[in-house]
Amino acid sequence: MSKVQVAVLGATGMIGQRFVQLLEGHPWFEMEGLYASERSEGKRLGEVNKVKDHAFMQETLSRRIEQIDIAKISKGCRVAFSGLPSDIAKDYEAKLSEAGVAVFSNAASHRMREDVPIIIPEVNSEHLEIVRTQPTYAKGGFIVTNANCSTTGLAAPLKAIQGAFGLEQVVVSTYQAVSGAGYPGVPSLDILGNVVPHIKGEEEKMEAEAVKILGTYRDGRIIDAGFQILASCARVPVHDGHLEALVVRTAKDATAEEYAKAMREFRGEPQHLELPTAPKVPIIVREEADRPQPLWDVNAGEPARAKGMAVTVGRVRKKDKYLKFFLLSHNTIRGGAGGSVINAELAYAKRMLR
Numbered sequence: 165m166s167k168v169q170v171a172v173l174g175a176t177g178m179i180g181q182r183f184v185q186l187l188e189g190h191p192w193f194e195m196e197g198l199y200a201s202e203r204s205e206g207k208r209l210g211e212v213n214k215v216k217d218h219a220f221m222q223e224t225l226s227r228r229i230e231q232i233d234i235a236k237i238s239k240g241c242r243v244a245f246s247g248l249p250s251d252i253a254k255d256y257e258a259k260l261s262e263a264g265v266a267v268f269s270n271a272a273s274h275r276m277r278e279d280v281p282i283i284i285p286e287v288n289s290e291h292l293e294i295v296r297t298q299p300t301y302a303k304g305g306f307i308v309t310n311a312n313c314s315t316t317g318l319a320a321p322l323k324a325i326q327g328a329f330g331l332e333q334v335v336v337s338t339y340q341a342v343s344g345a346g347y348p349g350v351p352s353l354d355i356l357g358n359v360v361p362h363i364k365g366e367e368e369k370m371e372a373e374a375v376k377i378l379g380t381y382r383d384g385r386i387i388d389a390g391f392q393i394l395a396s397c398a399r400v401p402v403h404d405g406h407l408e409a410l411v412v413r414t415a416k417d418a419t420a421e422e423y424a425k426a427m428r429e430f431r432g433e434p435q436h437l438e439l440p441t442a443p444k445v446p447i448i449v450r451e452e453a454d455r456p457q458p459l460w461d462v463n464a465g466e467p468a469r470a471k472g473m474a475v476t477v478g479r480v481r482k483k484d485k486y487l488k489f490f491l492l493s494h495n496t497i498r499g500g501a502g503g504s505v506i507n508a509e510l511a512y513a514k515r516m517l518r
């Protein structure tokens with residue numbers, strides 16, 4: 165069977181190049197073209213390569229970047245993966261969906277639209293149904309987003325806990341990697357040997373997106389989950405991997421062992437469907453007193469195609485009525501390009517890309 169042709173938008177950026185990494189040799193998708201701004205037109209990927217922990221194939225490095233061309237993409241591609249800045253993404257993604265292309269986006273621009281889902285398939289695969297209500301769906305075009313990189317990390321652990329014990333309150337503090345700010349990101353003199361206790365708009369995004377993702381899909385609408393979430397976000401001098409400290413109050417009380425078991429045994433639809441980029445175990449619960457750490461755990465996930473797709477949880481403990489734990493997830497893979505690729509795999513498996 166022929167592969168689905170896909171475009172990568174923002175192919176010179178952090179997320180765009182993770183898309184290229186994950187799409188190399190993909191069993192269902194084939195890269196039709198790599199797109200960015202007119203500044204990058206004609207350059208080869210090898211000249212603008214920013215991903216240093218993956219060896220791209222020679223053939224991939226020699227591919228040329230093109231300026232975004234809606235007509236060309238809509239003629240040649242069923243899918244567009246977007247790693248564009250939000251202000252730029254809004255218009256391009258809308259035009260592509262109007263032209264019949266299924267857009268899987270990392271940008272925030274359409275995330276809070278009522279008819280656009282924020283999908284993390286282990287958590288809310290049923291929300292994908294809402295794209296059928298988008299005005300462009302009849303022509304085959306629609307927009308699916310994945311969450312902000314810091315929201316992505318906590319979604320699966322919270323889902324496991326919500327399912328078993330119910331959620332009342334979540335307090336989260338983040339320690340976020342510099343790659344989360346794109347390339348070249350935070351100036352080195354501002355971050356080396358430092359911690360910056362502010363990431364513009366991040367706390368608001370986490371608080372709004374978490375209740376939408378963990379909400380219920382009913383009668384063609386997504387109804388926000390009813391728990392309270394309070395986020396505090398900081399940038400730390402780490403290359404990749406967002407670490408988060410959580411304090412959670414559940415409706416039904418449980419022991420630390422029961423909370424850990426619920427997370428360890430949690431599986432979602434990508435695992436049942438055996439999607440190519442799905443980690444076999446989506447939440448890895450570690451017992452060591454000093455894990456998870458970005459240097460050790462950022463690439464957690466098996467098989468090889470799911471490297472960086474698992475969330476690592478550690479230090480699961482109980483204090484009074486509160487559950488406390490740390491988690492770590494790869495911000496440009498699970499929280500970025502990998503999140504969109506697994507969403508497109510889910511849509512393919514549900515026959516929405518035919």
Ligand SMILES: NC(=O)c1ccc[n+]([C@@H]2O[C@H](COP(=O)([O-])OP(=O)(O)OC[C@H]3O[C@@H](n4cnc5c(N)ncnc54)[C@H](OP(=O)(O)O)[C@@H]3O)[C@@H](O)[C@H]2O)c1
Pocket residue numbers: 173174175176177178179180199200201202203204232246247248249250252253270271272311312313343344345346347348495496499500
């Ligand atoms: N980094 C993360 O951890 C992370 C995680 C989740 C979501 N996101 C979101 O993903 C998106 C991409 O983030 P990033 O970190 O990859 O950013 P980035 O490294 O700054 O890359 C931005 C990309 O967009 C292209 N671009 C910029 N202006 C353009 C224009 N006018 N027309 C066409 N292309 C244009 C750039 O191409 P040129 O090189 O030609 O300028 C580049 O390829 C953002 O919306 C971000 O919020 C990022």
